[in-house]
Amino acid sequence: MSEKIAFIGLGNMGLPMAANLLKAGHDVTGFDLAPNAKMLAETAGLKFAVSAARAVAGASIVITMLPMGKHVLSVWGEIVAELAAGTLIIDSSTIDVESARKAHELGARHDLLTLDAPVSGGTMGAQGATLTFMAGGAEAAFLRAQPVLAQMGKRAVHCGGPGAGQAAKICNNMILGISMAGVAEAFVLGEKLGLSHQALFDVASTSSGQCWALTTNCPVPGPVPASPANREYRPGFATALMLKDLKLSQEAALAAGAASPMGAQAAALYALFEKQGHGGDDFSAIINFFRGITT
Ligand code: NAD
Numbered sequence: 001m002s003e004k005i006a007f008i009g010l011g012n013m014g015l016p017m018a019a020n021l022l023k024a025g026h027d028v029t030g031f032d033l034a035p036n037a038k039m040l041a042e043t044a045g046l047k048f049a050v051s052a053a054r055a056v057a058g059a060s061i062v063i064t065m066l067p068m069g070k071h072v073l074s075v076w077g078e079i080v081a082e083l084a085a086g087t088l089i090i091d092s093s094t095i096d097v098e099s100a101r102k103a104h105e106l107g108a109r110h111d112l113l114t115l116d117a118p119v120s121g122g123t124m125g126a127q128g129a130t131l132t133f134m135a136g137g138a139e140a141a142f143l144r145a146q147p148v149l150a151q152m153g154k155r156a157v158h159c160g161g162p163g164a165g166q167a168a169k170i171c172n173n174m175i176l177g178i179s180m181a182g183v184a185e186a187f188v189l190g191e192k193l194g195l196s197h198q199a200l201f202d203v204a205s206t207s208s209g210q211c212w213a214l215t216t217n218c219p220v221p222g223p224v225p226a227s228p229a230n231r232e233y234r235p236g237f238a239t240a241l242m243l244k245d246l247k248l249s250q251e252a253a254l255a256a257g258a259a260s261p262m263g264a265q266a267a268a269l270y271a272l273f274e275k276q277g278h279g280g281d282d283f284s285a286i287i288n289f290f291r292g293i294t295t
Helices: 014-023 037-043 069-082 097-109 122-128 139-152 164-192 197-204 239-256 261-278 283-290
Strands: 004-008 027-031 061-064 088-091 113-116 131-137 153-160
Touching: 004 014, 004 069, 014 027, 014 037, 014 061, 014 122, 014 139, 027 037, 061 069, 061 139, 069 088, 069 097, 088 097, 088 139, 097 113, 097 131, 097 164, 097 239, 113 139, 113 164, 122 131, 131 139, 131 164, 139 153, 153 164, 164 197, 164 239, 164 261, 164 283, 239 261, 239 283, 261 283
Parallel strands: 004 027, 004 061, 061 088, 088 113, 131 153
Antiparallel strands: 113 131
């Protein structure tokens, strides 16, 4: 069924996601504050509105893909009153759980169906429509969203009520940040002990050290030819984004009273690495931090 979709936030992720919805046959109108957004949107074949409020006029589904919680709350605050009761509004940004819950409350005041549905899969996943969505909100909102999520991704998991998608996302990425730091640390120890990268990989990838950070995003060149280490750590998943997610998980741990010493350590490591000028490198480049390389 063709929907009238408004897509707010046409950045690295939002633009290809909106383009996939267009390809799937929907009527898509975009909006973004960036000066070149109109040109990029129109090049991708999307309609472009002069404001978020104008973009959502008559929309049956609205999707936001924005940097942080404050942007989401500001945009949702601007548009919720413009939407007819029952309209589905999905936020796919990665934001703090508290802001996500506030966004649901805003929507509920206007009888909207609301979903927090952050993604994993990065810009390649956004382009190839292979994202994984982690959704939080009412069952009815999830069921209504499923067809469009399937046109932008390969998997959508309903994680629970409002904010549960964001909670799943930051917990997953906390595991990833910690495990990458562990894998990188182990490779550097192996180097010092005279162990070849391939030997350590062959053992750990088939033993209890096995994890995504090792088998898919291996921080040394060679064993996994597609990993960013083979292309001078071009992302992939940038250090700055990993740091953002680790900070979100630390905020959430503090608010929930959860002990998170490993997450705190990983957040500190990536913060130092970013300060050294590596925010744009794939997060697996953290291995150079353990090697003591600062350039
Ligand atoms: P981006 O910075 O490329 O895009 C965000 C866009 O939002 C920008 O174009 C910006 O101009 C626009 N924007 C900001 N405020 C706005 C407003 N008030 N109204 C309209 N537009 C506004 O970021 P991105 O890489 O596309 O990421 C978007 C979200 O997805 C972030 O929350 C990020 O953490 C998350 N995410 C990104 C990746 C990735 O690999 N890039 C992966 C997973 C999740």
